[in-house]
Amino acid sequence: EVQLVESGGGLVQAGGSLRLSCVASGFNFENYAMAWFRQVPGKEREGVACISNSEGHTYYVDSVNGRFTISSDNAKKTVYLQMNSLKPDDTAVYYCAADPEWSATRHRVGGLINYYGMDYWGKGTLVTVSS
Numbered sequence: 001e002v003q004l005v006e007s008g009g010g011l012v013q014a015g016g017s018l019r020l021s022c023v024a025s026g027f028n029f030e031n032y033a034m035a036w037f038r039q040v041p042g043k044e045r046e047g048v049a050c051i052s053n054s055e056g057h058t059y060y061v062d063s064v065n066g067r068f069t070i071s072s073d074n075a076k077k078t079v080y081l082q083m084n085s086l087k088p089d090d091t092a093v094y095y096c097a098a099d100p101e102w103s104a105t106r107h108r109v110g111g112l113i114n115y116y117g118m119d120y121w122g123k124g125t126l127v128t129v130s131s
Contacts, residue, residue, distance in 0.1 A: 002026035002120050004096045009125030012086055016129070020081040022096030022122055029098075030054060033105035034072055034079040037115055038092035038127075045095070045116075047109030049081060052102040059106045064090075086129045096122040 008020040020036070035050035049060045049070040058070055069082040079096060097118040099105045107113045 004098060004120055004122035006094065006096050006122045006125040009094060009127045011128045011130065014087055014129055014131050016086050017082070017084045018086065018127060020083065020094055020096075020125060020127070022079045022081075024077045024079070024096075024098060024120075027098065027120065029077040030074040032098045032100050032119075033102045034070075035097045035099070035105050035109050035118065036070065036079075036081045037095045037097060037109070038090075039095065039124075040092045047111060047115060048094070050102075050105045050109045051079065052105075053079075055102070057102060057106075059109060061109065061111075083127070086127075088129045088131045091127060091129045093124040093126050095124045 003025045006022045030053050033052050036048040037045050039045040051058045051070045051072050067085045072079045098120040099118045108115045
């Protein structure tokens with residue numbers, strides 16, 4: 001059974017930091033691209049960042065570039081999202097997702113193609129940034 005389980009969300013003040021984790025199981029993690037998306041109620045889900053587990057490529061959307069860092073540990077089958085200098089606009093439910101295609105994943109995170117084509121999704125973790 002495939003599972004993606006996110007953790008690390010919570011309440012933080014603006015300017016603070018959080019680190020999200022996503023533990024994967026049930027698929028060949030090292031051959032997949034992993035991504036973080038986020039969604040505010042009533043709004044479309046949007047991409048945040050992604051990483052190629054096999055080659056280490058990373059991609060960030062402009063709104064988080066320089067503040068967030070995505071990383072991956074193949075031995076632990078875990079992907080992380082280190083979030084620094086958090087802003088109230090970062091408040092959202094953050095979802096972990098996986099797909100075997102790096103190029104498609106990058107385009108989904110970048111908003112060029114629909115996000116819901118990712119193969120697997122976690123249930124999300126809530127991040128709330130207070131002003």
